Amino acid sequence: MNKFWQNLKSILVKDRRMMMFSIIRGLAAILIALGVGAIFIFLTIYINTDDKSQTFSKGLEALKYMLIGPLFTTKAGVVSFNTMNFYQILAAMIPTIFTGLAVCVMFSANQFNLAGEGVCMTGGFVAALCGIYLSTGTALDPFICIIVAAVVGGVIMLIPAFLKVKIGASEMVTTLMLNYVLMYLILHFLNFNFADRSKGSTQTYAFAESARIPALVEGGSKLNWGFVVALVFVVIIALFMFRTRWGYSIRMIGINQSFSQYSGMKVGSAIVLSQVIGGVLSGIGGGIEVLGRYSTFLWKELPGYGWTGVTIAILAKNNPIFVPFAALFMAYLNKGCMLMSTYCDIPSEMIDIIQAAIFLFFAAEQFLSKYRQKLVVKSAKEELAHIAKGGAENA
Amino acid sequence: MLERLWEMVFKADFLFVMIRITAPILFAALGAVIAEKAGVCNIGLEGTMMISALFGFLIAYWTQSWIIGVLGAVAVGVLLGLMMGFFGIKLKTDIILAGIAVNMLGGGGTIFLLYMFTGMRGNTGNLVTPNILIPTVNIPLISKIPVLGEIVSGHSVLTYVAFLFVFLMWVLLYKTSLGLNIRAVGESPNAASSVGVSVNKMKYIALAISGAMAGFGGAFMSMYYAQGWNSGMVAGRGFIALAAQAMGRGEPVGAMLSSLLFGFAQALATKASALGYSSFLVSMIPYAFTIIGLVIYAWSTVNKVKKHRKLKIRE
Numbered sequence: 207m208n209k210f211w212q213n214l215k216s217i218l219v220k221d222r223r224m225m226m227f228s229i230i231r232g233l234a235a236i237l238i239a240l241g242v243g244a245i246f247i248f249l250t251i252y253i254n255t256d257d258k259s260q261t262f263s264k265g266l267e268a269l270k271y272m273l274i275g276p277l278f279t280t281k282a283g284v285v286s287f288n289t290m291n292f293y294q295i296l297a298a299m300i301p302t303i304f305t306g307l308a309v310c311v312m313f314s315a316n317q318f319n320l321a322g323e324g325v326c327m328t329g330g331f332v333a334a335l336c337g338i339y340l341s342t343g344t345a346l347d348p349f350i351c352i353i354v355a356a357v358v359g360g361v362i363m364l365i366p367a368f369l370k371v372k373i374g375a376s377e378m379v380t381t382l383m384l385n386y387v388l389m390y391l392i393l394h395f396l397n398f399n400f401a402d403r404s405k406g407s408t409q410t411y412a413f414a415e416s417a418r419i420p421a422l423v424e425g426g427s428k429l430n431w432g433f434v435v436a437l438v439f440v441v442i443i444a445l446f447m448f449r450t451r452w453g454y455s456i457r458m459i460g461i462n463q464s465f466s467q468y469s470g471m472k473v474g475s476a477i478v479l480s481q482v483i484g485g486v487l488s489g490i491g492g493g494i495e496v497l498g499r500y501s502t503f504l505w506k507e508l509p510g511y512g513w514t515g516v517t518i519a520i521l522a523k524n525n526p527i528f529v530p531f532a533a534l535f536m537a538y539l540n541k542g543c544m545l546m547s548t549y550c551d552i553p554s555e556m557i558d559i560i561q562a563a564i565f566l567f568f569a570a571e572q573f574l575s576k577y578r579q580k581l582v583v584k585s586a587k588e589e590l591a592h593i594a595k596g597g598a599e600n601a
Numbered sequence: 602m603l604e605r606l607w608e609m610v611f612k613a614d615f616l617f618v619m620i621r622i623t624a625p626i627l628f629a630a631l632g633a634v635i636a637e638k639a640g641v642c643n644i645g646l647e648g649t650m651m652i653s654a655l656f657g658f659l660i661a662y663w664t665q666s667w668i669i670g671v672l673g674a675v676a677v678g679v680l681l682g683l684m685m686g687f688f689g690i691k692l693k694t695d696i697i698l699a700g701i702a703v704n705m706l707g708g709g710g711t712i713f714l715l716y717m718f719t720g721m722r723g724n725t726g727n728l729v730t731p732n733i734l735i736p737t738v739n740i741p742l743i744s745k746i747p748v749l750g751e752i753v754s755g756h757s758v759l760t761y762v763a764f765l766f767v768f769l770m771w772v773l774l775y776k777t778s779l780g781l782n783i784r785a786v787g788e789s790p791n792a793a794s795s796v797g798v799s800v801n802k803m804k805y806i807a808l809a810i811s812g813a814m815a816g817f818g819g820a821f822m823s824m825y826y827a828q829g830w831n832s833g834m835v836a837g838r839g840f841i842a843l844a845a846q847a848m849g850r851g852e853p854v855g856a857m858l859s860s861l862l863f864g865f866a867q868a869l870a871t872k873a874s875a876l877g878y879s880s881f882l883v884s885m886i887p888y889a890f891t892i893i894g895l896v897i898y899a900w901s902t903v904n905k906v907k908k909h910r911k912l913k914i915r916e
Contacts (some may be wrong), residue, residue, distance in 0.1 A: 250717040318697055375899040376847060378644065378697070382840040383888045383895075390885035398879060516701060553716045558709025565702035571694035 229572050232521075236535075239563035244269055250552055268550040274543035275549075289543060293427030297537045298537040299530065300498065301326065301434040304491025305515025306522065307443045308484035314447065314524045315480035316460040319372070321381035321482055322488040323512025324388035325362050327505055329355035329492030331392045334503035335400065337413025347417040354522035359489020361481045362388070371474040378482070389508050396503070409504040419498040432494035437530065438489070446483075451458040456480045460524075469532050488512065517561050520569050538560075582588045609872045613751035618871065623864030624763040625650070625818040625826060629842030630849065630856040631770050632814030638774060638853050640787035640809030644700035644865045645685055646815045647839025648707025648806040654819035655711045658725060658830045659718060662735035670733060671759070678743060678816020681810040688810075704839075712832050720889050723867075724831035725823075735759055735825040738916040757825045759817060766814070773810075783807050815839065837888065844891040848898045859894065866890040 250263040252258060276295060281290045312319045335345065337554045338352040365383060369375040402411045419430045447453035455471040456479070467473045491511060496503055514536055522528035539559055547554035567573055609615055612665045625813050629646045638645035653674040661670025681703055689696035716722055719728070744754035774780035785793040786803040794800050820837070823830040848862075849855025870886040 246713065246717065253717060254720050261711065308809075320701075369896060369899070371898040373903045374895065377631055379840065379844050379847060380895060382837070383844065383891045386837055387885050388889040390881045390888070394879050394881035394885075398882065513701075513705070520698065527788075553713045553722070555709035555713040558705045559713060562702040562705040562710060565698055565705070566688045566692075566694055569698045570688060570694040572693040574692065586902050587735075 219590060223585055224325075226576055227574075227581055227585075232568060233497060234503030234574060235389030235564060235567035235570075237284055239560045240273075242563045243272075243556055243560040244391055247272075247546075247552055247557065250549075253318070264550070268546050269550050270551055271546045272539075272556075273353045273598035275545040276538050276541040283567045290425065290427055293423055293425075293429040294572055295534070295537045295541050296433055297427055297429040297499070298540060299533040300430070300432045300436050301491040301495040301509070301511045302514045302518055302533045302536060302540060303440065303529055304494070306489045306518030306533055307515075307526055308487035308491070309512075309515045309519035310458065310522060310524045310526050310529060311443065311447065311480050312484040314460045315456045317367075317477060317481055317484075318378040318569055319366060319381050319481050319484055320378060320386045320512065320516070321388075322515050323383075323508045323510070324360045324385035324483065325485050325488040326492035326495075326511045327392060327508055328362060328388050329489030330505060330509070331396070331492075331503055333357045334410055334413055334496050336498060337417030338400075338411050341414035341417050343414065343416050343551065345416065347414060348419050351413075351497060352490055356486045357487040357489075359485040359487075359492075361485070362486025362489075364478070367478040370481075371477055385508060385512075388505050393506065400503075400586070402502070407504065408506065409422050409502040410499045413497070413503075418501065419494060428499045430498035432498045434488075435494065439490070440526055440530055443483075443487070449528055452476065454478060481583070488515075513563075517564065522566060581600065605876060609876075610869065613748050615868060615872065615905045616752045618685070619868040620760065620844070621753070621826070621864075622871075623860050624760045626838050626842055626845060626863050627763045627767070627819045627857055627860040628814050628818030628821065629839050630845040630860045631658040631766055631853060632818070633842050633846035633850070633852055634770065634851055634856050635774070635783070636811040637809050637812070637846055638787045639643075639783045639804050641689070641791065641804055641811075642660060642681075642700070642843075643685070643808065643811050644697055644840075644843065645681065645703030645707075645714070646700075646811070646818075646842055647835060648700075648704035649678050649812055649815035650819040651679045651707030651711050651838050652681060652703075652714075652819070653816040654834060655715060655830050657820035658728075658733070658823040659715075662725075662728050662730075665732045667731070667733050667735050667824055670824055671735065671817070673825075674820035675816035678812035678819065679809045680812070681815075682810070682812025686805040686808040687698070690804055707835070711830075715830070725829045727834045729829045729884065733824060734828060752893045757821070759821045759825060762817065763821075764857070766817075767853045767857045770858060774853065779806070796837045801846065817874060818842075832894055841887065841891055844895050846909070848894050854893035858904075862894065863887055881897065 241326055244265070248261060252261045253577075255261065255542055276291050277288055278285050281288075304327055307321050319492040333351040335353050337347065339513045340350065340354075341347055342350070361414065364383070365573065366375075366377045366380045369491055370377040396410065397408055400410045401408055419432050421427075422429045422433060447457060455466060455473075455476045458466045458471065458474055459476055463473060466476075492509070495511070496505075497507075518532040519527060521532035539560065540554075543554040543557040543560075546552050546556065559565050621877070629650060632646055632649075633643060636789045656677040657670045658673025660673035664670070685696065685703060688694040688699045688702075707915075713724060715723075715725070719725070721728075737755055737757050739760065740754045744750040760856060772780075774784060782793065782798045783803050783806065785796075785798055786800050786807075790800045816916050819835070822834055822838075827834050842860070844858040845856050849857070850861040866887045870883045873886070874880045874883040
């Protein structure tokens with residue numbers, strides 16, 4: 207019995223070491239990404255201001271807005287917590303949690319389906335149309351709208367999924383094209399069939415008051431009940447992926463498709479299922495975003511949540527439980543870049559450069575591999591020493 | 602209205618426009634071909650085109666020479682290819698994710714870089730001067746031939762280069778030892794490495810050439826086609842190129858034929874919008890066309906495999 211506990215302890219120690227390594231590696235990747243961002247900020251200021259001596263102080267100010275600006279504001283030397291910004295960050299997480307979950311499920315099955323972007327926009331459009339034309343005037347409205355958006359999202363994803371399974375067409379290329387097709391179709395219908403001509407810009411009629419998703423906190427932060435729904439979905443998807451047969455086969459297919467096939471899993475069905483779930487989630491995300499944030503549908507281009515979803519899935523290592531944290535990080539960073547763009551005249555597209563760096567380093571298996579090697583060797587040596595000691599005692 | 606559209610299609614100027622539109626897709630498609638031959642799916646072509654389009658234009662503006670601009674764009678393309686290689690091969694980032702990262706740099710990153718270097722937002726507007734645009738060429742004898750001359754002559758230098766590269770790419774892949782090694786690495790990395798071919802080196806080379814092709818495509822876009830750089834300029838051409846590669850069975854000539862098909866679809870779209878069709882539906886044509894094309898291609902391959910199997914069973 208004693209030996210069992212000792213073994214368990216050594217396993218735990220080893221695991222903790224590996225976990226620490228993952229955390230350190232993740233932080234290092236994020237730090238490098240932010241460092242790259244900082245270099246570009248300083249360069250931008252250096253090139254675009256005449257008084258070069260101010261580069262450093264201006265750069266520090268920009269970094270301050272980007273990194274601590276989202277939560278803390280300094281007024282006359284007093285630092286205070288900015289509740290409004292905090293709510294806005296939480297609100298910005300709503301659609302990206304859904305697209306992040308969608309990408310998690312699809313990438314887990316090794317399906318590089320990138321249509322989250324287009325399906326998210328379609329979900330928003332469909333939900334808005336339901337809110338305008340199918341409104342029952344009761345509290346059921348949001349549910350009906352979102353369910354329709356989810357179904358439409360799932361049905362759209364059947365296209366790339368079936369093309370992949372039945373005839374082997376690369377889901378990546380078809381979904382990249384599908385994004386453009388969906389966007390132009392929506393813009394066509396928006397402009398020629400559903401536009402409210404009395405308004406200056408192209409938008410639909412306002413959807414029924416009952417269809418709007420009620421706010422969670424007062425005061426225009428756009429934080430609505432969708433946030434709670436998003437967290438519920440995190441739990442649902444986590445349970446699905448780790449506690450059901452289908453979730454298991456989706457993950458197994460991602461690890462080794464041939465093995466899954468030979469061990470009798472329904473590979474085709476699981477691939478289709480993973481993408482349909484991705485479509486449903488993206489559709490819900492778009493629907494909730496439109497019904498929770500706006501009063502009409504007015505997107506004129508792809509909203510970008512699908513790509514943020516890919517970043518979030520990578521940060522979360524395809525694990526649904528980590529999705530909210532990754533979404534929080536991205537929302538925080540986005541808010542920071544917005545503030546920096548407002549106050550320091552540095553384009554908010556900075557976030558794309560940081561995202562790209564995160565992509566490259568965070569997903570790099572061999573990043574810091576030498577350090578990991580050292581840890582593995584250390585653990586192995588300890589284990590050997592432990593066994594040798596145990597052997598001596600037994601003898 | 603459809604009849605008028607068909608009338609337009611069979612005119613010389615339509616074919617001229619079609620060739621013009623095909624060229625950048627063809628460059629990128631050749632880039633996709635060589636990467637795929639080495640077993641790498643280069644989804645970063647789109648972003649590479651955007652970034653090299655920006656730098657090609659800026660370098661041309663700074664030096665007031667279109668040749669240096671084009672070379673700069675190609676150099677940037679090669680660097681991006683090598684960067685993808687470094688992360689994908691050395692650090693083992695999934696190459697598709699590395700490609701998406703390049704696309705992000707191409708999407709928002711270029712807007713940032715443009716502001717960083719020039720203080721301008723979103724497009725290069727008034728920086729264009731005749732010096733930095735790629736010149737057009739009238740081919741001496743052919744330009745005199747009535748219809749053919751109108752179609753073939755008067756394109757930019759790079760347009761001819763694009764079609765020349767189809768041949769050169771074929772030579773590279775099938776008539777040189779480098780091409781043989783690249784193909785071997787793509788078909789069976791283990792077999793290639795067992796006879797002493799460095800798998801990683803071949804992948805690096807393929808990605809570098811792939812990036813160079815996208816660099817040419819980018820230079821074509823900003824220094825000839827759009828006459829200046831703007832943020833929505835490439836508009837999925839890099840992705841369409843991936844589809845062209847798949848439909849062209851991964852061969853240079855096949856990729857050229859399918860690029861011409863996409864050029865046709867896009868030229869048709871421009872004509873149709875001139876006739877008053879919904880501009881949104883018209884803009885959709887090339888992308889929808891790509892999906893349909895991929896489906897037909899994949900379906901035909903599946904059928905072929907099935908027939909092949911049936912024949913084998915009978916024997």
